[in-house]
Amino acid sequence: MAALTEEQNLLKEQAKTWAGEEAPVAKFREMRDRKTEAGFDKATWAGIGELGWPGIVVPEAFGGVDMGHLTFGVVLEELGRQLTASPLLASGLVGANALRLAGSEAQQSAWLPGIADATAIVTLAVDERPHHAPYGTALQAEKTGAGYRLSGEKKHVLEGGSADAFVVVARTGGKPGDAEGLSLFLVEAGQGGVSSQRLTLADSRGYANVNFDGVEVGADALLGSEGGAAPVLDQILDRARAGLAAEMLGVAGQSFDMTLDYLKNRVQFGEVIGGFQALGHRAAECFTKLELTRSCVEAALQAIDEAGDSHSQELALLCSLSKAKAGDFLHHMSNEMIQLHGGIGVTDEFDAGLYLKRARATEATFGNASFHRDRYATLLGY
Amino acid sequence: MPDSTDALETFRGEARAWLEENFPKSIAHRGSELIGMEHVAEDADLDLWCQRLGAKGWATPTWPSEYGGGGLSQLEAEVLRKEMSALGAFNPLTVKAGMGITMVGPTILEYGTEEQKQRHIPPICRGEVFWALGYSEPNAGSDLASLQCKAEDKGDHWLVNGQKTWTSGANIAQWIGCLVRTDPDAPKRDGISFLILDMNQPGIETRPIELIAGASPFCETFFNDATTPKGELLGPLNGGWTVGKRLLQHERASQTGARGAGGAAAKKSIHALAKEYVGTDAEGRVADPELRTRITAHLMNAKAQNLTLSRMIAEARGNAKVSATASIMKNAASDVSQERAELAIEILGHSGLGWEGDPFEDHELEAVRHWLSGKAISIYGGSYEIQNNIIAKNILGLPESTQRG
Numbered sequence: 116m117a118a119l120t121e122e123q124n125l126l127k128e129q130a131k132t133w134a135g136e137e138a139p140v141a142k143f144r145e146m147r148d149r150k151t152e153a154g155f156d157k158a159t160w161a162g163i164g165e166l167g168w169p170g171i172v173v174p175e176a177f178g179g180v181d182m183g184h185l186t187f188g189v190v191l192e193e194l195g196r197q198l199t200a201s202p203l204l205a206s207g208l209v210g211a212n213a214l215r216l217a218g219s220e221a222q223q224s225a226w227l228p229g230i231a232d233a234t235a236i237v238t239l240a241v242d243e244r245p246h247h248a249p250y251g252t253a254l255q256a257e258k259t260g261a262g263y264r265l266s267g268e269k270k271h272v273l274e275g276g277s278a279d280a281f282v283v284v285a286r287t288g289g290k291p292g293d294a295e296g297l298s299l300f301l302v303e304a305g306q307g308g309v310s311s312q313r314l315t316l317a318d319s320r321g322y323a324n325v326n327f328d329g330v331e332v333g334a335d336a337l338l339g340s341e342g343g344a345a346p347v348l349d350q351i352l353d354r355a356r357a358g359l360a361a362e363m364l365g366v367a368g369q370s371f372d373m374t375l376d377y378l379k380n381r382v383q384f385g386e387v388i389g390g391f392q393a394l395g396h397r398a399a400e401c402f403t404k405l406e407l408t409r410s411c412v413e414a415a416l417q418a419i420d421e422a423g424d425s426h427s428q429e430l431a432l433l434c435s436l437s438k439a440k441a442g443d444f445l446h447h448m449s450n451e452m453i454q455l456h457g458g459i460g461v462t463d464e465f466d467a468g469l470y471l472k473r474a475r476a477t478e479a480t481f482g483n484a485s486f487h488r489d490r491y492a493t494l495l496g497y
Numbered sequence: 498m499p500d501s502t503d504a505l506e507t508f509r510g511e512a513r514a515w516l517e518e519n520f521p522k523s524i525a526h527r528g529s530e531l532i533g534m535e536h537v538a539e540d541a542d543l544d545l546w547c548q549r550l551g552a553k554g555w556a557t558p559t560w561p562s563e564y565g566g567g568g569l570s571q572l573e574a575e576v577l578r579k580e581m582s583a584l585g586a587f588n589p590l591t592v593k594a595g596m597g598i599t600m601v602g603p604t605i606l607e608y609g610t611e612e613q614k615q616r617h618i619p620p621i622c623r624g625e626v627f628w629a630l631g632y633s634e635p636n637a638g639s640d641l642a643s644l645q646c647k648a649e650d651k652g653d654h655w656l657v658n659g660q661k662t663w664t665s666g667a668n669i670a671q672w673i674g675c676l677v678r679t680d681p682d683a684p685k686r687d688g689i690s691f692l693i694l695d696m697n698q699p700g701i702e703t704r705p706i707e708l709i710a711g712a713s714p715f716c717e718t719f720f721n722d723a724t725t726p727k728g729e730l731l732g733p734l735n736g737g738w739t740v741g742k743r744l745l746q747h748e749r750a751s752q753t754g755a756r757g758a759g760g761a762a763a764k765k766s767i768h769a770l771a772k773e774y775v776g777t778d779a780e781g782r783v784a785d786p787e788l789r790t791r792i793t794a795h796l797m798n799a800k801a802q803n804l805t806l807s808r809m810i811a812e813a814r815g816n817a818k819v820s821a822t823a824s825i826m827k828n829a830a831s832d833v834s835q836e837r838a839e840l841a842i843e844i845l846g847h848s849g850l851g852w853e854g855d856p857f858e859d860h861e862l863e864a865v866r867h868w869l870s871g872k873a874i875s876i877y878g879g880s881y882e883i884q885n886n887i888i889a890k891n892i893l894g895l896p897e898s899t900q901r902g
């Protein structure tokens with residue numbers, strides 16, 4: 116298990132306090148009830164920008180603090196506990212890593228400072244079907260005289276309705292299913308031919324289907340090499356998965372804490388229900404699984420930091436492990452939370468349902484447990 | 498012998514003829530809409546069917562005909578059920594009557610006075626009245642016996658004060674069957690009575706409860722000096738615990754069919770959904786082998802649940818009593834149903850998380866609501882854990898658990 120440094124512990128405290136005071140779950144509920152178009156609260160996002168968190172993995176040269184993924188994970192976990200909704204993950208982690216790992220100097224200086232101070236949202240547009248399948252990309256990027264023409268649709272893009280720019284996974288060669296022939300393009304939301312349709316999902320966050328209808332981009336929109344994006348895409352996605360797993364760990368951890376609290380306070384048959392062995396054992400099992408999940412998530416984040424800008428099979432294994440474990444545990448924990456709260460657990464007034472809904476949405480994002488078990492086996496060569 | 502094979506075959510012919518003549522074919526496939534508590538769109542043919550079925554007494558086939566029931570034997574009722582499903586016919590009155598047919602009616606038939614039967618049973622048989630059930634209170638859920646809502650004897654009537662919660666359909670109910678405390682000094686279970694109240698009176702107010710799946714038919718119900726005549730006490734004074742427990746057995750028995758067939762899965766099988774949303778390999782199998790295995794395991798679980806239900810019905814033939822095995826079936830049914838809803842959500846991927854709006858198909862939006870509302874199956878009617886306690890104690894003969902070593 117990764118032991119946090121003193122600095123990381125301080126940040127954890129800061130994030131915990133800030134989320135509890137400035138962006139608690141009550142605020143998320145309020146945002147949901149207002150049906151905010153963006154799927155996040157603008158003031159909350161600005162507040163996160165002031166704290167500098169969107170710049171945690173952005174190099175100092177581009178306005179970030181370059182403190183690494185384990186540090187980012189600490190923040191994501193604490194925000195996950197309160198279900199705080201913001202583009203922090205989509206832009207600060209995924210968008211920033213796409214630029215950091217694949218972007219040219221010019222692209223980085225154009226976008227990273229905005230990401231770091233939360234004035235720009237850059238998100239990854241990858242999936243085209245209801246399930247995560249990066250190599251399944253069909254969206255075409257045809258070579259034109261001046262650059263490329265993009266045609267196709269991306270589904271369920273995180274913060275797709277409020278993004279200023281998309282890192283679009285496109286096909287310059289090969290056919291859907293192939294790793295060969297994938298390329299990344301940086302496309303601004305305001306560019307001709309780009310349109311998005313806001314989606315309202317059960318978890319009330321910001322998603323959109325984004326359509327690229329013959330979008331003309333220059334050669335300078337290409338991020339990295341033409342046709343050879345698969346390895347760097349995997350690397351970007353692995354960082355996204357480990358970061359999302361940290362958020363999920365927070366969601367699960369809070370679900371656990373709330374449930375434990377209920378078990379200690381709800382009285383039936385003249386005793387607190389946690390005294391019933393049937394329930395005490397389940398709490399104990401949840402706690403055991405929580406600890407196992409934490410180890411996987413922190414190990415993945417720490418390994419990312421230790422690897423610098425390189426990637427390895429061992430690292431990929433850890434990222435898939437953390438996403439699969441976080442998915443399984445959060446799934447289990449969110450169901451247990453409802454069941455152990457009894458009737459109150461299924462009322463909208465109580466927060467359990469919000470955790471359950473976030474759980475399923477995060478499970479499905481960047482590969483569910485099934486996807487990652489399969490990937491784990493494939494990486495191990497069987 | 499009334500249930501001889503010949504007699505049953507004769508009855509089968511009669512039943513089929515009557516159904517052919519009276520069941521409007523236009524509504525043949527709307528039965529699934531009636532699952533659970535969902536409200537059903539107005540439909541003249543559906544109304545007509547309700548009237549005909551009610552007048553014939555076949556919405557309550559085994560209830561005595563003198564009170565408006567069908568007067569059929571269990572075996573005849575089974576024949577009727579099969580004939581109905583063969584035609585795509587269904588019994589909408591179980592929903593129209595609220596808890597009337599599944600729970601309150603059988604209890605009144607068992608414990609009611611002649612006068613109570615005359616008053617309450619015929620309108621239930623005809624589907625004219627909706628019944629709610631007032632058991633749970635904020636601090637009396639699993640521990641129902643700690644209920645506090647009280648009824649005082651005022652000579653010719655009872656005066657009721659207190660609060661109930663989770664009263665399904667209380668906002669539209671004409672009648673409610675309540676457990677109330679009539680002797681505050683007696684040990685918990687000995688001071689409770691079963692009381693019937695008219696919902697249309699100023700002393701009763703209801704407030705809806707919104708669920709994680711959205712609006713719901715469940716309510717909080719408040720009694721402020723509500724009244725009911727003395728004659729509306731069901732069963733003995735302070736003997737309500739026994740009456741109430743009996744009703745719960747009927748409730749469980751009514752919840753033993755897996756409800757998982759609702760929502761997305763009702764219109765398409767779970768494997769068809771998987772083929773559509775996850776894709777297939779060269780041999781036409783679900784592309785994700787792990788998911789395929791889990792779907793198969795689920796289908797086997799569902800089959801086992803179904804076979805067990807059939808076996809229990811067969812074994813209970815001629816014996817109308819519901820037993821503790823209802824607890825087994827309730828838990829097995831909630832397992833199957835929740836498992837299916839979870840699988841459907843996973844199979845639909847992001848499309849299965851749509852909450853509202855055009856980009857999602859109706860069945861996708863139904864799947865997410867169905868998954869969420871299904872979370873309550875293992876909580877209401879005695880939670881999963883409480884059923885397990887009942888199984889351990891009443892079936893397996895294990896002692897009441899001592900909690901600490």
Ligand SMILES: Cc1cc2nc3c(=O)[nH]c(=O)nc-3n(C[C@H](O)[C@H](O)[C@H](O)COP(=O)(O)OP(=O)(O)OC[C@H]3O[C@@H](n4cnc5c(N)ncnc54)[C@H](O)[C@@H]3O)c2cc1C
Pocket residue numbers: 381383384388391393394454455456457458459461630631632633635637638639640662663664665715873876877878879880881882883886
């Ligand atoms: C959708 C819905 C509809 C309902 N409809 C009705 C209705 O029409 N009429 C009505 O009267 N009530 C109704 N109920 C109420 C329902 O019966 C109660 O919610 C249920 O009995 C559980 O009580 P509770 O919610 O207070 O949970 P609690 O009793 O507080 O239980 C909390 C948790 O502790 C567990 N637990 C409690 N005691 C034990 C024990 N001894 N051993 C092990 N575990 C234990 C429970 O299983 C649960 O997981 C409905 C509930 C729901 C959710």
Ligand SMILES: Cc1cc2nc3c(=O)[nH]c(=O)nc-3n(C[C@H](O)[C@H](O)[C@H](O)COP(=O)(O)OP(=O)(O)OC[C@H]3O[C@@H](n4cnc5c(N)ncnc54)[C@H](O)[C@@H]3O)c2cc1C
Pocket residue numbers: 902
């Ligand atoms: C391979 C092996 C090696 C061993 N080596 C040693 C050794 O080197 N030295 C030594 O001293 N002993 C040893 N033991 C003995 C071991 O410590 C006991 O078997 C163990 O403590 C369980 O006791 P029991 O077998 O009497 O089971 P029991 O205590 O009778 O338990 C039976 C079942 O009831 C459960 N149970 C009991 N109490 C509770 C409770 N309060 N709540 C919930 N569940 C409960 C148990 O978990 C178990 O499932 C060994 C046993 C085995 C199998």
